[in-house]
Amino acid sequence: MRIKEIYALAVALGMEKDPRGKEAVEALLQRERERYAELKEEEREGYDTERFSNPYSDTRILYGDPEREVRRVFAGIDMEAAEVLLADRLGEKGKPVDLIIAHHPEGRALAELHEVMHLQEDVLARFGVPINVAEGILSSRISEVKRGLMPLNHYRTIDAARLLDIPLMCVHTAADNLVADYLQRLFDERRPERLSDVLKLLKELPEYKAATEQGAGPTVVVGEKDRRAGKIFVDMTGGTSGSQDAYAKLAVAGVGTVVGMHIKEEHRKEAEKNNINVVIAGHMASDSLGMNLFLDELAREGIEILVGSGLIRVART
Numbered sequence: 001m002r003i004k005e006i007y008a009l010a011v012a013l014g015m016e017k018d019p020r021g022k023e024a025v026e027a028l029l030q031r032e033r034e035r036y037a038e039l040k041e042e043e044r045e046g047y048d049t050e051r052f053s054n055p056y057s058d059t060r061i062l063y064g065d066p067e068r069e070v071r072r073v074f075a076g077i078d079m080e081a082a083e084v085l086l087a088d089r090l091g092e093k094g095k096p097v098d099l100i101i102a103h104h105p106e107g108r109a110l111a112e113l114h115e116v117m118h119l120q121e122d123v124l125a126r127f128g129v130p131i132n133v134a135e136g137i138l139s140s141r142i143s144e145v146k147r148g149l150m151p152l153n154h155y156r157t158i159d160a161a162r163l164l165d166i167p168l169m170c171v172h173t174a175a176d177n178l179v180a181d182y183l184q185r186l187f188d189e190r191r192p193e194r195l196s197d198v199l200k201l202l203k204e205l206p207e208y209k210a211a212t213e214q215g216a217g218p219t220v221v222v223g224e225k226d227r228r229a230g231k232i233f234v235d236m237t238g239g240t241s242g243s244q245d246a247y248a249k250l251a252v253a254g255v256g257t258v259v260g261m262h263i264k265e266e267h268r269k270e271a272e273k274n275n276i277n278v279v280i281a282g283h284m285a286s287d288s289l290g291m292n293l294f295l296d297e298l299a300r301e302g303i304e305i306l307v308g309s310g311l312i313r314v315a316r317t
Contacts, residue, residue, distance in 0.1 A: 001069075001070055001298070001301050001303060002066065002067055002068060002069055002070065003061060003064055003065070003066045003067070003068050003070055003099055003167055003169065004061070004066035004067065006070060006073075006099065006101075006169070006298065007059075007060075007061050007066070007169060009294075009297060009298075010059055010169075010171045010174045010175070010294055011053070011054045011055075011056065011059060011174055013174060013177075013178060013293075013294055013297065014055075014056055014059065014171075014173060014174025014175070014177045014178070015055065015174075017177040017178050017180075017181035018055070018119070018177050019119070019122060019123050019126060019177070019180065019181070019237065020119065020122040020123075024122070025055050028055055029051070029052060029053065029055060032051045032052060033052050036049070036051075036052070048108065048112070055116075056116055056172065056173040056174050057108075057109065057112040057113065057115040057116055058105040058109045058110070058112070058113045058115075058116050058170065058172035058173050058239060059105075059109065059170060059171050059172055059173060059174040059175075060105070060107070060108065060109040060169065060170060061167075061168075061169045062102075062106055062107045062108075062109065062157075062158050062161070062168045062169055062170060063158050063161045063162050063166075063167055063168045064099070064161075064166070064167025064168060064169075065167070068098065068099075068167055069098070070098040070099045070167075070303060071098055071302075071303060071304060072095065072096065072097055072098050072099075072303065072304040072305075072306065073097065073098065073099045073100070073101050073295075073298065073303060073304070073305055073306065074086075074087045074090065074097040074099075074100050074101070074306045074307075074308065075100075075101040075102075075103075075291065075295055075305055075306070075307050075308075075311055075313075076101075076102065076103070076307060076308045076309025076310060076311045077102070077103045077104060077284060077287050077288070077291075077309050077310040077311050078102065078103070078104050078309050078310065079100050079101070079102035079103075079104075079106075079157065079168070079170075079309055080106075080156070080157045080160075080309075081156060081157055081160040083100065083102075083308060083309050084100065084157060084160040084161050084164060084166060084168070085160070085164075086308065087100050087164075087166050088164045088166060090306065095306065097166060097306070098167065099166075099167045099168070099169065100161065100166055100167065100168045100169070101169055101170070101171060101291075101295075102157075102168065102169070102170040102171075102309075103170065103171060103172060103175060103287050103290075103291050103311070104170065104172060104287075105170045105172045106154065106155070106156075106157040106158055106168070106170060107154050107155050107157075107158045108154065109170050109172070110149065110152065110154050111149055111150075111152075111154045113145065113149060113172075113239050113240065114142050114143075114145040114146040114149065114239065115239075116172075116173045116238060116239040117138060117141070117142045117145065117238050117239040117240070117242065118138070118142070118238075119173065119237060119238040119239070120134070120138055120237075120238035120239075120242045121134040121135050121138050122134075123235075123237070123238060124138075124242075124246060124249065124250070127231075127233050127250060127253055127255055128250075128252075128253030128254060128255075129246070129249045129250065129253050133249055134246075134249075137243040137245040137246055137249065138242060138243050138246075140243070141241075141242055141243040145239070145240060171291070171294060172239075173237055173238065173239060174294070175287070175290035175291050175293070175294050176236055176237035176238070176287075176290050177237050177290075178289075178290045178293040178294060179236050179237075179286050179287070179289045179290030179293070180234050180235075180236040180237040180290075182289065182290075182293065183202075183234045183236065183259065183281070183286075183289075184232075184234040186201065187201070187232045187234065187259070188232075192229055192232070193228060193229065194225065194226055194227060194228055194229060195220050195223055195224065195225050195226070195227050195228075195229055195257065195277055195279060196225040196226060197229070198218075198229055198232070198257065198259065198279050199218050199219075199220065199225070199279065202217075202218040202259075202279075202281055203217065203218060205289065206312075206314045207285040207286075207288045207289045207292070207312045207314055208281060208282060208285045208289075210285070210312045210314075211282045211284060211285035211312065216282050216283075216284060216285070217282055217285070218279060218280065218281045218282055218285075219279070219280050219282075220277070220278070220279055221263060221268055221278050221279070221280050222268060222271045222272045222276065222277055222278035223257070223277030223278065223279075227277055228256070229256055229257040229277065230254075230255070230256020230257055230277075231254050231255050231256050231257070232255075232256070232257045232258075232259060233250065233255045233257070233258050233259070234259050234260075235258050235259065235260040236259075236260060236261050236281075236286055236290075241262075241263070241264055241267060244264075244266050244267045244270040245270070247267070247270040247271045247273070247274045247276050248270070248273075248274050250274075250276060251274040251275060251276055255276060256276065256277060257276065257277040257278070257279060258271065258276055258277070258278050258279070259278075259279045259281055260278065260279075260280055260281065261280070261281060261282065261283045261286040261287070262280060262283045263278060263280055284310045284311075284312065285312060287310075287311075288310075288311050288312040288313070288314070289314075291311060292312075292313060292314050292315070292316065293316070295313070295315075296315060296316050296317050299315060299317050300317055
């Protein structure tokens with residue numbers, strides 16, 4: 001496969017499992033094209049035209065010729081300068097890396113991470129929060145994330161890849177859509193009664209079983225194991241943590257338990273105040289599950305996959 005084909009596959013898989021539905025995502029892309037057409041010439045400078053076909057600002061080819069053939073990839077969660085050097089060393093050891101695939105974004109994909117957070121508005125609406133309320137409570141949080149990203153050294157990893165001439169891409173929300181869909185369908189089908197059943201179900205999955213053995217397995221952070229789970233909301237896509245104000249709205253909408261990758265302390269306190277149970281499945285394990293569902297597709301095409309940087313590789317092919 002060529003790099004551009006791997007990239008297109010990641011976007012297509014993300015759109016297929018997007019909680020908004022593929023039709024809604026296609027409509028968003030069409031609106032982006034129409035918005036661009038209305039811009040004056042000087043306003044188009046620096047515009048990311050990938051937005052015409054890719055709704056995920058945090059999933060991008062970061063460096064390298066899109067036409068390059070790929071036989072071996074090095075995939076991980078946080079692929080930074082150290083991992084780029086490791087990829088170069090692997091080449092010296094007889095395993096040349098054609099493409100580094102990171103989960104967490106770098107470069108412009110990191111600088112514009114906040115753009116994908118609008119997806120969370122539709123996810124909240126899907127669970128019963130009125131869309132106008134969802135947009136309102138996320139507005140200030142999206143602005144906060146944008147400001148928080150401004151001081152970062154966005155191109156550090158990309159510069160390392162450029163100097164060593166190793167292609168680099170990232171697959172963030174596209175992969176997070178896969179894990180969110182996978183787990184939501186699992187909980188909807190199996191309907192675990194109590195939080196202990198939620199933990200048990202998660203630990204049946206090899207990524208979470210491995211994380212448990214590493215000391216980072218699923219944990220109840222709000223509630224008790226013998227409490228009933230009620231309606232379960234898998235909160236694992238849309239860039240980064242949303243608004244803490246969402247818990248009050250979710251409680252009114254009838255959500256009993258949130259299953260997430262991680263949680264900030266102020267969010268945990270809001271969940272507790274609103275009597276919403278919270279199960280933290282685990283960050284690396286959850287990211288690994290999403291990435292594995294994508295990497296399996298590459299393995300089916302005969303691409304060799306090397307892993308590192310915390311990725312728990314489990315093949316389902």
